[in-house]
Amino acid sequence: MELDKMDENDWKYHGEGNKSLVVSNVQHARVLRLLKYSTEDAENSHKTTEQAFRHIQNIVDYSQNVMKPLLGEKFIHNGEAVKLPLDFVRQLSLKVQQERPESRCDKVMDTFSGCALCLPNLTQLSSCCCCREHRPPLCIEIKPKCGFLPSSRHVTKEIKNQVCRFCMHQHFKLAHGKWKRLSRYCLITQTAVSLLSVSIQGGECIYSCKDDADVLQDLDELAQHLRPYFLPSGSLMNGHQSSKVVLNELIQVIVSALLSSWDPRKTHLSEGRVRCEASLLHRDLLRNTNHCLPKDCVLDKILGTQMLDNLDIEGLNPLFKRVEQHLQDFPKERSSLQIDGPYTHSFLEKIQKCPTEDDGSIEYAVGKVHQYRVAMTAKDCSIMITIATCGEEDGLEIQPSKPRFTYSVSILDLDPKPYESIPHQSRLDSKIVNHYLRSTLPNNQELTNQSVFLGWDREGEDCTLVFHPV
Ligand SMILES: O=P(O)(O)O[C@@H]1[C@@H](OP(=O)(O)O)[C@H](OP(=O)(O)O)[C@H](O)[C@H](OP(=O)(O)O)[C@H]1OP(=O)(O)O
Numbered sequence: 001m002e003l004d005k006m007d008e009n010d011w012k013y014h015g016e017g018n019k020s021l022v023v024s025n026v027q028h029a030r031v032l033r034l035l036k037y038s039t040e041d042a043e044n045s046h047k048t049t050e051q052a053f054r055h056i057q058n059i060v061d062y063s064q065n066v067m068k069p070l071l072g073e074k075f076i077h078n079g080e081a082v083k084l085p086l087d088f089v090r091q092l093s094l095k096v097q098q099e100r101p102e103s104r105c106d107k108v109m110d111t112f113s114g115c116a117l118c119l120p121n122l123t124q125l126s127s128c129c130c131c132r133e134h135r136p137p138l139c140i141e142i143k144p145k146c147g148f149l150p151s152s153r154h155v156t157k158e159i160k161n162q163v164c165r166f167c168m169h170q171h172f173k174l175a176h177g178k179w180k181r182l183s184r185y186c187l188i189t190q191t192a193v194s195l196l197s198v199s200i201q202g203g204e205c206i207y208s209c210k211d212d213a214d215v216l217q218d219l220d221e222l223a224q225h226l227r228p229y230f231l232p233s234g235s236l237m238n239g240h241q242s243s244k245v246v247l248n249e250l251i252q253v254i255v256s257a258l259l260s261s262w263d264p265r266k267t268h269l270s271e272g273r274v275r276c277e278a279s280l281l282h283r284d285l286l287r288n289t290n291h292c293l294p295k296d297c298v299l300d301k302i303l304g305t306q307m308l309d310n311l312d313i314e315g316l317n318p319l320f321k322r323v324e325q326h327l328q329d330f331p332k333e334r335s336s337l338q339i340d341g342p343y344t345h346s347f348l349e350k351i352q353k354c355p356t357e358d359d360g361s362i363e364y365a366v367g368k369v370h371q372y373r374v375a376m377t378a379k380d381c382s383i384m385i386t387i388a389t390c391g392e393e394d395g396l397e398i399q400p401s402k403p404r405f406t407y408s409v410s411i412l413d414l415d416p417k418p419y420e421s422i423p424h425q426s427r428l429d430s431k432i433v434n435h436y437l438r439s440t441l442p443n444n445q446e447l448t449n450q451s452v453f454l455g456w457d458r459e460g461e462d463c464t465l466v467f468h469p470v
């Protein structure tokens with residue numbers, strides 16, 4: 001990428017989240033991830049070039065030195081902080097504005113600093129000699145939110161030991177208008193992954209979980225897109241039957257990608273409580289479901305990192321206050337304790353060498369605060385699975401009904417969560433739990449009588465993956 005010859009016409013809108021907007025290059029497998037600011041105080045809160053560059057470099061360092069060792073080298077692409085010509089960034093911002101979803105327009109793209117994070121475009125597979133595939137790769141993005149119930153003795157509300165935060169948070173978001181309906185997604189202890197968060201084919205989004213959409217119709221449309229990938233060209237199957245086959249084939253590939261590990265004989269047993277009472281999966285199904293993950297598969301790595309939060313925010317809060325008090329008494333130690341980074345190897349050491357029991361020290365408190373923040377990142381990252389078919393057209397395939405697939409698995413959105421957000425998390429936790437108790441507990445029994453979802457279930461409204469013992 002020649003930074004002095006940047007042309008907005010070489011880039012197009014790719015997607016965005018709460019904190020960043022992503023554009024992809026039309027020719028090369030590259031994306032630029034730009035910061036976003038709230039429209040309300042964009043003028044006041046924007047960063048100078050140096051501040052923005054430092055912020056982005058922090059993200060790169062954190063990804064490289066902290067998250068990569070924890071989550072595994074092969075899943076992480078840390079990228080590079082770049083400085084772009086301001087003219088290019090301004091033109092780009094105008095160009096992408098009309099593509100942006102309305103729900104994200106409460107924030108504006110950073111056109112002040114000229115800084116961005118340059119990353120490989122993970123919706124594309126790096127060239128593979130075995131593939132003579134003309135179809136664009138298929139890409140599925142999944143956000144694996146917190147996958148366990150707290151086992152901390154600091155938890156004061158019993159409901160937190162029964163219902164996962166994700167399920168409780170949904171009720172809160174529903175009440176506050178962020179979501180329009182409850183989702184069946186519940187990742188608690190790997191029992192289920194509600195499928196198909198976002199599917200991208202050749203850089204275009206072909207399916208996205210919309211909370212007010214007709215899910216069945218959407219899935220039928222998705223199945224039409226997927227047919228060429230999963231059904232041989234001469235197949236006579238059509239309609240509902242083919243949708244079912246195609247979606248089940250897709251699920252198989254996704255499960256392989258999520259569970260593939262260096263050593264499939266090794267599995268990890270989950271620690272702590274495994275069942276979320278609010279999960280809309282039938283209890284019998286949950287009881288019969290395997291709670292093991294192959295060691296080192298992507299879900300196992302993410303779950304292990306999420307579980308660094310082993311005190312729960314209720315146990316963490318007093319330690320945060322201990323750190324705050326210490327910083328008031330010894331403000332100069334903020335830097336050596338690496339409260340705001342730098343995210344170096346020694347930051348990782350503070351996490352890994354944190355004493356297991358509270359010895360009253362500041363080292364313990366800081367270690368737990370750092371662990372909590374890292375766990376928060378792992379609870380908010382995304383997994384991107386990029387799939388391409390191969391071998392189908394070279395005549396060597398013995399079973400034409402089962403084209404072979406090659407895929408890559410990456411983890412993205414690994415930004416550090418701010419130290420300052422801990423008090424907010426503590427207040428939010430209370431609000432979520434109180435709201436859940438107020439709004440749902442009298443009806444709790446009803447949650448136990450839901451229908452079973454397994455694979456592609458026409459009668460149900462969702463498509464859910466359930467991991468069975470193998
Ligand atoms: O609070 P949660 O669990 O809803 O997670 C937020 C996400 O909501 P989601 O669960 O995807 O609907 C939220 O994602 P969306 O805006 O919903 O895409 C953000 O990722 C947010 O992180 P940040 O404040 O941008 O650093 C996330 O906030 P934190 O991870 O900082 O809590």
Ligand SMILES: Nc1ncnc2c1ncn2[C@@H]1O[C@H](COP(=O)(O)OP(=O)(O)OP(=O)(O)O)[C@@H](O)[C@H]1O
Pocket residue numbers: 014015016017018019020021022031033119120121122123141380382412413415
């Ligand atoms: N390297 C990449 N390759 C391809 N697509 C990407 C890449 N990085 C991000 N994206 C896409 O852009 C979207 C937004 O990026 P990202 O999740 O990093 O934004 P965010 O603002 O940090 O999200 P959040 O709302 O979780 O805070 C992602 O959901 C993904 O679809």
